[in-house]
Amino acid sequence: MNLPASVRVLERGWLSSNSILFTGREDTALVDSGYVTHAGQTLALVRHALGERPLERLLNTHLHSDHCGGNALLQAAYGCRTAIPALEAPRVAAWDEDALSYRATGQQCARFSFDTTLAPGDIVELGDLRWTVLAAPGHDPHALLFFCAEEGMLISGDALWENGFGVVFPELAGEPAFDEVGATLDLIATLDARVVIPGHGAVFGDVAGALARARSRLDYLSSDPVRNAENAVKVLLKFLLLERRELGLDALPGLLRSIPLIERVRTRLLGRDADELAAWASAALLRAGAARIEGGRLIDADV
Structure with a gap:
């Protein structure tokens, strides 16, 4: 899948999210930083890709531990300015591990700080391209998408993978979210996306096919809440393993x-x-x- 020269996807294993590295003419940025146990690997990959250039900005699609676990080390190494979803700001400022889900899921995340926030409707420049920030509740209530209309590129986080989407965690806490997953898929369908960079797995171009598979998966899970619960237990055990x-x-x-x-x-x-x-x-x-x-x-x- 061909991407603009200023966009490079660091595809990771299952435990860590993909990281998307942007090298603009005057600015560099990274979206998502993987899990904390792979933070050293994340730093090494970024250093290798950037060479002598510094990493100036770090952004997160959402704050599950497998997407922001490398934040602290990257901040220490580069002093990069960090942008997080706006509704997570109070939790990060207080470092509330219960509200941030780390304690609840038995996962780790080194404490990091932030400099600014991201909200739906914001426009950010990454790799000399304009990206619109969009809300993507469902898998995580505060998750965000980044869409570049000029190139038809979508950074989807865990809202859409080539074969499904992330665990619908709010449902497990008694907060209805299946409808939000569906609404996010509907939103993605309205975009003229030709290339999707998912939170996990390879970049793909069959957006219609991925959406159809995701909707089928959503129908399967929402028809019996036990299925989503069992899937979550299996995923969390695999994460521990x-x-x-x-x-x-x-x-x-x-x-x-x-x-x-x-x-x-x-x-x-x-x-x-x-x-x-x-x-x-x-x-x-x-x-x-x-x-x-x-x-x-x-x-x-x-x-």
Whole structure:
């Protein structure tokens, strides 16, 4: 997929989001910075791509830990000005890990600061191109899109992937969000997007096909809330496995119970005991080829 010379996608593994690097004539910027355990890798990739140029700006589509975990290290290395979604500003200023979801999901994020905020309707220049900021609630209530009408390019974060979208987390906290996912997909359909840079996975051009698959996925999940809850548990366990590489099966029920969001899902939506949920989640990863079991341990498939 051909992109303008000033736009470079640093495609990452599943644990970290993609990062989009912009090298304008007078300015450089990065959108999203991956997970904290990959922060050193993010910095190395940016340094290699920029050479002697500094990174001057850092922007986030949303503040889930896999999209902003490298913020702190990039700020320390470059002193880059950082822009975050406006509605997250009070939470970041107070570093409220509960409100920012890090404690609830059992994930890490090094504390970072911000210099300015982004809101729907803002216009930002990245890579000598004009991008409109758009609201993308659903996966995250404060998520944003960046759309360049001139090039027909959309930075979609986790609102649209080539095959679906991110976990609908607000639903798990009792906040209706399936309709917001649908509204965001409808918004994307109104744009003349020819190229999508997703939060995870390869850049793609079949926008209509991706939207059709996303709507089918949304229908499937929204028709039975248990499906979204099970998907979230599976995703969060895979995230832990990617981070830690292996987990003891005996300790897995207790580990899952220690993660507030999973415990809420277990007791309020799934109605399973911790041992049953741990066995189900492990089996789901095995069926997907995402893990294997050796010597009483659940091991990431890539190890």
